[in-house]
Amino acid sequence: MSQNHKITPSPRLAIIGLGYVGLPLARLFATKFPVVGFDINQKRIDELNAGKDNTLEIEVDVLQKVLVKSPSDANGLFCSANLEDIKDCNYYVVTVPTPVDKNNRPDLTPLYKSSETVGRVLKKGDIVIYESTVYPGVTEEECVPVLERVSGLKFNVDFFAGYSPERINPGDKEHTVEKILKVTAGSTPEIGKKVDDLYKTVITAGTHLAPTIKVAEAAKVIENSQRDINIAFVNELAKIFNLLDINTHDVLEAAGTKWNFLPFKPGLVGGHCIGVDPYYLAQKAQEKGYHPEIILAGRRLNDSMGEYVAAQVVKCMIKKGVTVNGAQLLMLGITFKENCPDVRNTKIVDVIASLKEYGIQVSIYDPWANPAEVKHEYKIESTKEIPNQKFDAVVLGVSHKEFLQLDIPSLQKENSVLYDVKGILGNNVDGKL
Numbered sequence: 001m002s003q004n005h006k007i008t009p010s011p012r013l014a015i016i017g018l019g020y021v022g023l024p025l026a027r028l029f030a031t032k033f034p035v036v037g038f039d040i041n042q043k044r045i046d047e048l049n050a051g052k053d054n055t056l057e058i059e060v061d062v063l064q065k066v067l068v069k070s071p072s073d074a075n076g077l078f079c080s081a082n083l084e085d086i087k088d089c090n091y092y093v094v095t096v097p098t099p100v101d102k103n104n105r106p107d108l109t110p111l112y113k114s115s116e117t118v119g120r121v122l123k124k125g126d127i128v129i130y131e132s133t134v135y136p137g138v139t140e141e142e143c144v145p146v147l148e149r150v151s152g153l154k155f156n157v158d159f160f161a162g163y164s165p166e167r168i169n170p171g172d173k174e175h176t177v178e179k180i181l182k183v184t185a186g187s188t189p190e191i192g193k194k195v196d197d198l199y200k201t202v203i204t205a206g207t208h209l210a211p212t213i214k215v216a217e218a219a220k221v222i223e224n225s226q227r228d229i230n231i232a233f234v235n236e237l238a239k240i241f242n243l244l245d246i247n248t249h250d251v252l253e254a255a256g257t258k259w260n261f262l263p264f265k266p267g268l269v270g271g272h273c274i275g276v277d278p279y280y281l282a283q284k285a286q287e288k289g290y291h292p293e294i295i296l297a298g299r300r301l302n303d304s305m306g307e308y309v310a311a312q313v314v315k316c317m318i319k320k321g322v323t324v325n326g327a328q329l330l331m332l333g334i335t336f337k338e339n340c341p342d343v344r345n346t347k348i349v350d351v352i353a354s355l356k357e358y359g360i361q362v363s364i365y366d367p368w369a370n371p372a373e374v375k376h377e378y379k380i381e382s383t384k385e386i387p388n389q390k391f392d393a394v395v396l397g398v399s400h401k402e403f404l405q406l407d408i409p410s411l412q413k414e415n416s417v418l419y420d421v422k423g424i425l426g427n428n429v430d431g432k433l
Helices: 022-029 042-049 060-066 109-119 138-151 189-200 213-243 248-255 277-287 293-303 305-319 348-357 371-378 401-405
Strands: 013-016 034-038 076-080 091-094 127-130 160-163 182-186 207-209 328-332 361-365 391-396 412-420
Touching (some): 022 091, 182 189, 305 412, 328 348, 348 361
Parallel strands (some): 013 091, 034 076, 091 127, 127 160, 182 207, 328 361, 328 391, 391 412
Antiparallel strands (some): 160 182
């Protein structure tokens, strides 16, 4: 489709939720259309209007280039926490998170609340598009009734819905939103075409129009479930090969010489997608009376890896004669992935919790993570500064680029243990996953 394709009526977009997904999308759409970025966090709004993105997804100059002073301005991004500022929009794109609770059950609260917000300003002819990862049926069976109840309008008569699952990869500056093919869907064939046309104006990688919203929802939730299961398989291999005293990474490198071998690596599976999405699919399956054995087995194995890593570190300490109880350990990294400040659902905290059960005192150094956010989320202390002391053990938990240049020996006591969770420090370590 031509980048000059006209969509009638001319889109005025509201992006609901300006986090890791919403802000990059809002910035991109703002290059073509008037966009209001809406978020209930006033502090976040103030930072964005000052041209600063604490998620580090959008560079300062790129963000400032699209910012405008009023919601009535022409093409550009206006950020606001005021409901009045989105009432003139005709496309509402919901990009709020979909977490799980402490029992790993889907928590749709952010979706319900954002749907109520949109319902208060919804008008005849408007289209509400959801990007949040959900199980099949959530858009039409959970969100749409909220929109109807609050707005008093009738679905597929007065207003319509769409679904286009996010494929944002936090911290990835190569696979940005416009460069990742986008799945789209609508509540009617005509609306599906409108939603697809809208995204085609900005997604240079192209789009795939799914036949129904449920198909698009299912496609998204299995993307990350598939990765989760594959990572669980190599995590199990790592456990087996450690027992056999075989280097797992050497095995994977050798097996990877076959053209159709899938290059997955062992590790801690956290974040807001891979460690969460399988539970959404499992929940829906169980509602229908089916127990998804492979999906949940993969989840159990991956969720056990934090405790396993801690046990392996302790084994290394015992072998080197390091007294475990009261030992000082430095954890390098606490974000859920490398070169990214996102600490949501990071499994490093599982390793830390298990290490503390052994009586080990854990210090955390992460140049990317916000110590205040870490304290708020997990009630633990972290620092962005390199510690000025030596440790009985050092664990590389996240492969931040800074750690590749770090003088790790200067942080170690004599006979100190070095454990490499990510397998990036070569073979000169006491242990690795």
